[in-house]
Amino acid sequence: MKKIKCECGHINPEGTVLCEACGKPIEENQHIEGNDKRKLLNMRYDGTARRSLTYNRSIVDKIWSFFSSVKVGIWLIVITLIASAIGTIFPQEMYIPAEAPSRDPAIFYEAEYGIFGKIYYQLGFHNLFSSWWYMILIALIGISLVICSLDRFVPLYKALKKQKAKRHETFLSRQRLFSETKQVSEEEKQKVVEALKKQRYNIQNENGHILAEKGRFSRWGPYVNHIGLIIILLAALLRFTPFLYLDEYVWVREGEEKVIPGTDGEFYIKNKAFTLDTYDIDDVENERFKEAIKKEGEPIAENYESDVVIYQAEKSAVTGAEPELKKIIEDNITVNNPLKFSGFTLYQAGYQLNEFKTMSFNVHEKNDPEEKALGTFTIDLMSPEREYKLDNGFRVKVENYYPDYYLDNGEPRSESKYPRNPAFVLWVYPPGSEERELSFIGIGKNIESQGENKYKIGIEDFEMRDVSGLTVRRDYTLPLFIVGAAIFMIGVIQGMYWYHRRIWIHPKGDGLLLAAHTNKNWFGIKKDIEKVISDTEINMVVDQQELED
Amino acid sequence: MDWISISSFMLYTAFIIYLIATFFFGATIKDKNKEHKKGIAGTIGITLTIIGFLAQMGYFIARWIASGHAPVSNQFEFVTSFGMTMVLAFIIIYFIYRLSILGLFALPVAMLLIAYASMFPTDIAPLVPSLQSHWLYIHVTTVALGIGILGISFVAGLIYLIREVDQSVRNANSIWLEIVIYTLFLFIGYIVITTAFSITDYHAEFEYPSDNNVLTVEYRLPAITGPNEGNLLSEGAMQPWFESPSWVDAKKLNTVIWSFFSGSIIYGLIRLIFRKRFGAVVQPFLKKAKPDLLDEISYRAVAIGFPVFTLGGLIFAAIWAQIAWDRFWGWDPKEVWALVTWFFYAAFLHLRLSRGWHGKKSAWLTVGGFAIIMFNIIAVNLILAGLHSYA
Secondary structure (H helix, E strand, O other), X not given: OOOEEOOOOOEEOOOOOEOOOOOOEOHHHOOOXXXXXXXXXXXXXXXXXXXXXXOOOOHHHHHHHHHXXXXXXXXXXXXXXXXXXXXXXXXXXXXXXXXXXXOOHHHHHHHHHHHHHHHHHHOOHHHHHXXXXXXXXXXXXXXXXXXXXXXXXXXXXXXXXXXXXXXXXXXXXXXXXXXXXXXOOHHHHHHHXXXXXXXXXXXXXXXXXXXXXXXXXXXXXXXXXXXHHHHHHHHHXXXXXXXXXXXXXXXXXXXXXXXXXXXXXXXXXXXXXXXXXXXXXXXXXXXXXXXXXXXXXXXXXXXXXXXXXXXXXXXXXXXXXXXXXXXXXXXXXXXOEOEEEXXXXXXXXXXXXXXXXXXXXXXXXXXXXXXXXXXXXEEEOOOOOOEEEOOOOOEEEEEEEEOEEEEEXXXXXXXXXXXXXXXXXXXXXXXXXXXXEEEEEEOOEEEEOOOOOOEEEEEEEEEEEEEEEEEEEEEOOHHHHHHHHHHHHHHHHHHHHOOOEEEEEEEEOOEEEEEEEEOOOHHXXXXXXXXXXXXXXXXXXXXXXXXXX | OOHHHHHHHHHHHHHHHHHHHHHHHHHHHHOOOOOOOOOHHHHHHHHHHHHHHHXXXXXXXXXXXXXXXXXXXXXXXXXXXXXXXXXXXXXXXXHHHOOOHHHHHHHHHHHHHHHHHOOOOOOOOOOOHHHOOOHHHHHHHHHHHHHHHHHHHHHHHHHHHHHHOOOOOOOHHHHHHHHHHXXXXXXXXXXXXXXXXXXXXXXXXXXXXXXXXEEEEEEOOOOOEEOOOOEEOOOOOOOOOEEOOOOOOHHHHHHHHHHHHHHHHHHHHHHHHHOOOHHHHHHHHHOOOOHHHHHHHHHHHHHHHHHHHHHHHHHHHHHHHHHHHOOOOOOOHHHHHHHHHHHHHHHHHHHOOOOOOOOHHXXXXXXXXXXXXXXXXXXXXXXXXXXOOOO
């Protein structure tokens, strides 16, 4: 490696722009930071030798240089930004509304948004955020974060460690804030140093050359926050493993007891009751909401709550035997108040009101105005039997069952497998006879097939129940996200709310040169300087910034 | 007087005080004193601003007591607190930089926000289950504070542009600047026209077919455009000039048309009176403001606001989403646009590292950032909807 020796005696690594010790511009490298064309020195990384700007021979050098460019980083951010915005033009596939006529994305986008919707779907934008190219963009940002940070942090850290109080005159006069005073007494100089100390500057004195510095740690802010971001990206990567991240959904009916998915049969849940409360307009408490509720036009939900019991299955000695369940928790789950147990979390995520549980029917003579029951039977709507034997010898056979009945062009069909609107096609066999009669029966529907039935079926009673929809989560990556976010916040605050300020005093003849640099908040450092020179005849620094338009 | 009337009264008071304070900040233009020497007008201006802010805090607290929850739960309440945090951010920045001219622009923008907010239903509404959490005020107030501070960067950037853009020529800079100003006038137009027809209590009810149902919609502005295949039910109301296509919300489109209509008239009148661009009218009054200070303020506001926005809009948001919606991130439009905002300001902060991105370009970026913030508040709620459409 070619070292560069500065006239101050310091040996700089190849590619250095400003001598690490005295700041003198190293002539052959001025083009690197564009200093050759301007009066002011580019102080971004104190003119240190950055690998990316120094070596450009091998392919590794080229890749390194590419990703270490802030410009490339900004482009990646901007492209991701635009891509993300595009992802909100139409709803993502998971947000296709439940009430849409068709939730099939191949149909939905075109039906709802015409040709643009069709293109959107065909380009795969309906799953944009999980697309391979979006992931690659995020990954590239991650790589850029790592390389950018390493490329700058290491040399900057070294340079700030090696910097000397005695700086080259050129370095000082080409700072943004600079002034020269011809005549300064030693007393005045001492006053300034004292004042700087009072403002909590660290003072380095090298044969009368003074460096006053504070807030250097703010320079590490960007690198700290980038570490936070990298941790967050790693956490996101880890989520792809099912052990660390589990996402399931379970519907549990009131009174039902079932295994919780994703727990390998270890945990069971029983839904004791689901409650939906709405704001009662007659309640004095809700008097104040009267207008808003009226305007809404329909009741406003106040609470969704599932009262549940969680059981743990004891390992049974005999394989295949029903496990013994031990109750571990009995609690209620509401929105904003999930239930946690041994690594799992259950969230109140959905509900279904008034699903039919059972239906009781009777068989009576069609001509009987009193509809006296000849026999009754009850169907469990989740698992109907094939045939029901009634007390008085009647038999009823289930020919067809539509749990969620609707008419599709005259054809009876079931919208879902859940008994929300049950309907049956039943055969009635009178006692001791094979002369069966066909009936169709559902809520508010009672049709006989040939119109000459002797017997009729009537609905006697029914039981209803609610269903709770619960999300089951296990997410061991959460702590990592929290750590990443915390480090990011620390870094960003460190970098934004503190400032690295340096003030140089350079004796020259009977007077001195005064120069200053800060990474941000120039207004603040000017105020500092105004204060420290207020009792002296030292000239205030001049802001030599060239604002371009 | 009950709490809710106290709260309305306080908000109204705050608005009026901001208005008066604006005039005092306007008067500082004529101060012959140097920048950092406080003129009497500026002192009165900032004192009034603080009193106005306290009055608005009074609104906030009274409304919190009245409703039993933090008043940040719907569009009216949120945008109002955005206006409030912008005033707070201005007060803070004022005490750092003592720049009176900032008040002349920051207060009107804040007032515009508050007035815009008041166009939404102001009734106190009960909280739906997902909003019943302490995170409601932790998340929303932090977001409001973050965008309030970022809003100040826009204000400083706008002043920078009005001062620096050459008005003697017609180029991209001067035209775009005028478009930004014109957009602000559209908000004024919206507020004026909505208020005018709400005073006259205008109603027009339509019924229109949607899928297999017949729906009704109530217009509060005369229908320039009516619903697709709509039928006017109210007597004496104006017949629509044309029907909207079926895929747009006709009522919202109608409001947008009216805003353009009345905003353009107000803007046009001003153009007619002064016979030059609005930017050119204002420019001479800004001569005293130092461009490098404006540039510094707009950058500094981003540097201060960005961490606050990240904390409120992404981190607190994620924590609450994890508790209420079982996932901390779900690509809901509001979330995505918070990310877009974050990306944008991240890009801004990185660009400030490079040469050539100070001054005008940087000022334009702060305008862009504010546009994204407003987009997330207005368009995402009205057009894109999603889980955050509480208003």
